[in-house]
Amino acid sequence: MYVPKTNPVTAKPAPSLYETDFYGWTQAQAALLRDRQWNELDLVNLIEEIECLGKQQRQELRNRLSLLIGHLLKWEYQSQRRSRSWLATIRVQRRDTLRLLKDNPSLKSYLEDALLESYQNSRDLAMGETDLPKQTFPLNCPYNLMEILDDCFYPGEPSELVSE
Numbered sequence: 743m744y745v746p747k748t749n750p751v752t753a754k755p756a757p758s759l760y761e762t763d764f765y766g767w768t769q770a771q772a773a774l775l776r777d778r779q780w781n782e783l784d785l786v787n788l789i790e791e792i793e794c795l796g797k798q799q800r801q802e803l804r805n806r807l808s809l810l811i812g813h814l815l816k817w818e819y820q821s822q823r824r825s826r827s828w829l830a831t832i833r834v835q836r837r838d839t840l841r842l843l844k845d846n847p848s849l850k851s852y853l854e855d856a857l858l859e860s861y862q863n864s865r866d867l868a869m870g871e872t873d874l875p876k877q878t879f880p881l882n883c884p885y886n887l888m889e890i891l892d893d894c895f896y897p898g899e900p901s902e903l904v905s906e
Contacts (some may be wrong), residue, residue: 760787800856801847806842807860810835811869811890815879820872823851825874836893853887 760767767784768791774782813831817824841851850854861883868879889895896904 758787760784779906789849799842799849799853803839803849803852803856804841804860804863806835807856807890808863808867810839811857811861811864811883811885812871814885814890814897815864815868816872817896817901818884819868819874819878821898821901823872823902824903826903826906832896833893836891840891857883857887857890 758767759770764903767787770786771784772816811833813828813835817828817832842867864883865876865879868874869876872878885895889897
């Protein structure tokens with residue numbers, strides 16, 4: 743494991759590569775792993791970074807769902823202002839969410855929780871971008887996961903934009 747050298751002037755440990763050059767640290771750790779130099783690895787920081795990677799995937803799922811559901815709410819509750827931009831955002835977020843789930847199948851077990859955690863952000867997004875009153879939007883998500891991820895689902899009145 744990596745142990746920082748002590749700075750003789752301050753008697754404090756010298757900053758580690760992890761602290762001063764994160765990219766350099768990642769490359770050094772990868773090389774140590776490739777060379778199977780287990781005793782040289784910075785295990786404390788390596789473990790922390792691996793855990794953070796998993797958390798980032800969960801956060802990405804929540805972010806994508808927030809954007810997607812926010813646009814579905816806008817689509818449904820402000821139908822007179824629908825645009826190709828809203829349609830594109832819905833389509834892109836659906837594809838990216840499905841790709842994220844395909845690349846990280848274990849996230850599927852987190853989907854229901856992610857939906858619950860994302861909905862308030864979705865509602866805030868829709869309120870902020872439509873200027874509609876808060877009570878316009880349901881307290882709980884009005885769509886289920888199958889609908890949210892279904893590329894044929896567009897809530898509310900039918901739109902010619904979808905068929906273009």
